[in-house]
Amino acid sequence: MHAAILHDLGGDPTAGPDSDGTLTSELERRPYADVEATEYLDGRTVYSGTLAGYILDEEPNFYTDADPENRSLTVETDETERPVVTEFVADLETGWTGVDACDGAKLLETVLLDQVSCVPQRTELDLSGIVDTLPTDAIVEGVVTSEDEDEDGRDAAAALWGDEAPRSAGGIPESGLSQIAIRYRWDGHRIHATVSASGYVALYSEVGTDVFARWVSDVIWPHSVHGSGEADAQTELTDDGVCSGCGRESDDLEPLAIAPVDGPLCPVCRDKYREADGGMEGVES
Numbered sequence: 001m002h003a004a005i006l007h008d009l010g011g012d013p014t015a016g017p018d019s020d021g022t023l024t025s026e027l028e029r030r031p032y033a034d035v036e037a038t039e040y041l042d043g044r045t046v047y048s049g050t051l052a053g054y055i056l057d058e059e060p061n062f063y064t065d066a067d068p069e070n071r072s073l074t075v076e077t078d079e080t081e082r083p084v085v086t087e088f089v090a091d092l093e094t095g096w097t098g099v100d101a102c103d104g105a106k107l108l109e110t111v112l113l114d115q116v117s118c119v120p121q122r123t124e125l126d127l128s129g130i131v132d133t134l135p136t137d138a139i140v141e142g143v144v145t146s147e148d149e150d151e152d153g154r155d156a157a158a159a160l161w162g163d164e165a166p167r168s169a170g171g172i173p174e175s176g177l178s179q180i181a182i183r184y185r186w187d188g189h190r191i192h193a194t195v196s197a198s199g200y201v202a203l204y205s206e207v208g209t210d211v212f213a214r215w216v217s218d219v220i221w222p223h224s225v226h227g228s229g230e231a232d233a234q235t236e237l238t239d240d241g242v243c244s245g246c247g248r249e250s251d252d253l254e255p256l257a258i259a260p261v262d263g264p265l266c267p268v269c270r271d272k273y274r275e276a277d278g279g280m281e282g283v284e285s
Contacts, residue, residue, distance in 0.1 A: 001202065001204050001275070002202070002207075002209060003087075003200070003201070003202040003203075003268065003271065004089055004098025004099065004100060004201055004202075004216070005098055005099055005101075005105065005122075005198075005267075005268075006097075006098045006122075006123050006199040006200070006201060006216070006220070006221070006224065007097050007098060007105065007108070007120035007121055007122055007123060008095060008120065008121045008123045008224065009092060009096060009118050010118050010121045011116075011117060011118035011119060013116035013118055015117060016117030019117055021092060021116060022037070022045070022115075022116075023037070023090065023092070023115055024115065026111070026114075030052075030053040031051050031052060031053025032051070032053060033050075033051050034049045034050045034052075035048075036049050038213075044093050045092070046089065046091050046209070046213040046214075047088075047091075047092070048087070048089040049087070049088060050087055050088075051084075051085070051086050051087075051099070051104060051108060052085045052086075052107070053083075054082060054084065055081070055084050055103060055106045056079060056082075059078050059080045060076070061077070061078050062074060062075045082103075084101075084103045084104060084107060086099045086100055086104025086108070087100045088100075088104065088108055089209060089212065091217050091221075092116065094217045096123075096216065096217070096221050097120055098216075101268060102266065108120055122199060123224045123225060123226050124197055124199050124224070125195060125197055125198075125220065125225065126197075126225055127177040127178075127197050127223075128177060129222075130180075130195060130220060131177070131180065134182065134184060135185075137184065139183040140180065140181070140182055141181040142181035143172055143181075144177075144180075145176040146176050146178045177197060178196065178197045178252075179194065179196045179267075181193070181194045186215060187214075187215075187218075189205065189207055189211055189215075190207075191203065192204040192205045194267075195220065196252060197252075198267060200252065200267035200268065200271075201216060201220055202271050203215065204275070243269055252267050254270060256270050256273055256274070258273060258274070
């Protein structure tokens with residue numbers, strides 16, 4: 001499986017005074033970067049590997065007054081360093097990069113700033129544009145939609161999976177798309193993927209990182225939205241918050257009935273629980 005929370009590269013990787021537009025391993029100082037470069041026949045290079053380091057976090061602490069006749073509770077927040085390990089992939093020429101966990105973005109930002117003078121920026125995806133590129137025989141396994149408000153003034157969301165999902169790309173709603181799960185063949189490869197408007201993509205097919213990166217560059221990234229731009233026919237699913245599964249902050253939270261935890265989950269955790277439950281399996285492409 002390959003997964004990435006996509007980011008715009010946020011700059012020209014060749015513009016820095018000491019940058020040659022490439023990424024290399026860095027194992028002498030944190031964050032550590034174990035980088036592998038894969039060059040395509042057309043000369044384009046994709047970088048992937050593992051980043052490891054520490055990020056600042058806040059940890060609650062509390063104590064009570066020692067005076068038995070004047071008890072009081074004091075709560076404080078201490079700043080700590082938390083270890084993080086994340087997988088990353090980057091196509092510097094096309095202008096995107098991604099990490100497989102929200103916390104990994106902090107490490108990625110440090111590495112890119114040090115090596116190619118770029119600061120990655122979160123991006124969103126125009127799912128309607130991606131749907132328009134799907135072949136007519138693509139199999140749709142799931143669709144999540146969201147509208148700003150229903151008639152009672154509340155956010156309204158709906159999820160259709162398995163037998164309830166539209167069986168072809170032509171049946172996918174044209175507005176309010178937040179996530180799609182699809183199977184089809186692309187460039188000779190079986191594609192079994194989940195794509196979210198928040199910028200998260202997951203490819204379950206047994207293919208190499210080079211195929212995953214090329215699929216993102218050719219199919220997904222042309223429909224990315226950066227800065228103040230807004231993707232047509234889709235809306236934000238939730239406000240900022242904390243995932244009930246991993247405890248990390250995410251701007252794309254949604255409950256999942258099959259999850260063993262209550263509360264909203266980030267795309268990475270939702271994807272993990274669906275894969276464990278087998279809900280994305282069973283349809284042959």
